Structure formats: structure tokens, C-alpha cells
Amino acid sequence: MLHQVKELVLKDIRLNGRERNALYSMLLYVLSTSYVAYLSFEGVIDRNSWIALFWIIVLFAAMNACLQSFKKELTDQSLFYYTIANPRAIIIAKTIFNSALLIFLTLVSYFIYSLFLGNPITANVSFILCIILGSSALASVLTLVSAIASKTNNNAGLMAVLSMPLLFPLLLNLIQTSQICLSQNNLFIAGNQLLFLALLNIASVLLSYLLFPYLWRD
């Protein structure tokens, strides 16, 4: 099982390395939205709007990134591969890969975004921790939802409808955590929120692990 997960993650990394345009398009998306934000706020932005806008940009980047995750798996050829692999290994591998991708994307957008709009965050360690936990939670929920949405005809539209309400509280929590990171340079004050993010991660991974085999078998 662990061996399969490792091989599947490596397969996804290799595939993404071969077709880099997906990654580039996401980076371009982050760059252009940050620039639009810079233009519309004329470089002066209050701190709460900074946080809200940052997480909205990250949310849409994440939805675009995870939407593609089961696109390749629906062709006949890939179905053959998955008679060999364990479905649980597939979803775990996908979640790991998407988490890594989103953590990378969010960190890059943090960099680009603060380049254009400044960086009001004082508690950098907590905020980086919040980014890592938050993007992996986003990834684990979105991976399962994209697996569900891939079973329907209207993939992209349904993905937004299904995932938005599920991600809304997560987003709210991320914004609150970031607001704590604005003023307090103390890991313990944000600790409760970070713990919640970690728990949400565990819960969604566990649910994917339990439910995905039923979704996979057609």
C-alpha cells in the first residue's frame, strides 16, 4: 500500500513535470489576480481586506488546481492501471500530491501577493503554519469533491456548487487565524485555530480513505 502510494505520487509528479502548462497557468492566474488587486487598490489596502482577498485568490487557485485531478483517470487506459492499484492508495496519493501542489502554490502566491500589496503579517511562523495546514485542508476536501464531481456530466459547475459550502467555514477559520497573525506574534494564541485546521485535515483525509473505494468501483 505505502509502496503504491509512493509510486502513484511519483507518477503524478512526473506527469505534471511533462505537461508543465497546467502549473504555469495557475502561477499566471495568481500573478494576474494579484496585479489586478494591486491596480484596483492602488497599492493601499487595509489589513482585513488584504487577508480576505489573499484567501479568496488562494481558494480559486486551489479549485482550478484540484479540478483537473481526476480528468486523466477517466480514460479507458487509466482504468486498466487502476485494476492494479488499490483505490485507497489512489486517493491518498492524490491527496498528498494535491496538498504538496497547493502548499507550493499558496506560498508562491503569498510571495507574489506581498510583493504587490505589502505584507502586514507580523507573526510569520504562525502564518506559514496556517498556510501549510490550510492549503492541505483545502486540498484534501477538494480532492474528494473533485472525485465526486468527476462522476457527473457537468464537472466544473458542480465542483463549485459542491465545494463552496464545504470550504466556507474553513475559509472563515483561515481568515480569523490570519487576523490573529496580524497583531499577535505568539504561536499559542493562534494555537486553537491551528488545531482546528489540523483536525479538519485528519477528518477529511479519513473520510476520503473510507469513502473513495465505493466511488471508484463502477
Place this chain on the structure above:
Amino acid sequence: MQSKWWKILGILLILYSIIGGLLFPVPHLNILNETIRNLYFHVTMWFSMIFLMLFSMIQSIRFLNGFDKTKDLKAEAFASTGMFMGLLGLLTGMIWAQFTWGTFWVNDPKLNGTAVTMLIYLAYFILRNSIENDDSRARVSAIYNILAFVMMIVFIGVLPRMTDSLHPGNGGNPAFGNYDLNSGMRMVFYPAVIGWILLGVWVAQLRYRIKTLEINKENI
């Protein structure tokens, strides 16, 4: 569940709670005044919604063990009845909020949680309608239903307790279990909860039977 006694019991309990809820004495608190009686009608709606959603999730789990399609229909019937109860809970809460907070809606963790819960279950019904194939519809929506229930518990059970809230029961505001819910109110509240749950199960059962008849008619 063919017998009649639980249906009669449900009706009697609801009648008792309506009469008792409007006539029995209640403690007089500032601001709340007589609106405290809304506890019997508003909070019971949420209780019964959560129970109906729990039954719906149990049916979905049972569907995934054995792929019996009647279980999926039952899950759908429970979820839509629960959704209706949630809608009533939202309406009664909004009317109450108008008289105590002065506005129908405030930006509050508890209210946001319920709004999101409604959205999640609406998404569940949209998901059901957007899949043509019967088998995969049942399977996919069962999976989403389980996900939705777990998330709902997180949103209305865990998340509002992490922050301050205007809603009774949070952030030091009085609610049931505290001084304002005396034993007299308990005598009405708990029977009302049981009555509404029984009525909800009955409505869900009727809905399930109608659906089954419709499907049988199509198959003839």
C-alpha cells in the same frame, strides 16, 4: 414501523407542546420576555433536523453496504424532510431575531453555520439531479451525504463554540441547560423534541412511499 402508536404519540406530544408552550408559565428575563417560548418551536426544529439528517446518513451507510436502492430512497426522503425542518428552524429563528436583536439576520458564527448547512444539503439535491444513471446517482449521493453530515456536525457543533456569538448558548449568553431553562420548561421542551422527531420520521416515511410508487409506476 408499520404500527400506528408512534404516529399518534408524535401528534399528541406536538399538541401538548403547542398548548403548553403557549400557556405554561415561563421565567421572565430581560429583552427575551415572552419570546423565550420560541425555544419550544425553534430549537426543536434544529433537534429534529439533526436527527433526520443522522437517519439519512445511516441509510446512506447502509446503502453502501450492499447497494440496496431502497436505502438510497430512504436517505433522500430523510434528507429532504430534514431540510424542510431546517428551513422552518431558520424562519422561526429569523422572526425571533427580529424581536430580540432588531434584525432578521446578523453575521454570527452560529447563523453562518446553519446557512452553510442549508447550502450543503441544497448541493446534495443538485448533485442527485445532475446524474442520469440510477446506480451511480445512488452511490455518489450516498458518499456526499456522509461527507455532508460530518461537515454539518463540524459547522454547527464545533465551529461556533470556538468563537463568541450573539446566539443564546454561546459566549456567555443564556440558553438551555442554564438558569433560564427551569424544570417547567424542560417538561415542555423534551416532549416537543420527541414529538417533532416522530412527525419528521412519519413525513419521511410517506415521502419514501410516494417515491417508491412513482418508480414502480415508471417501471410498469
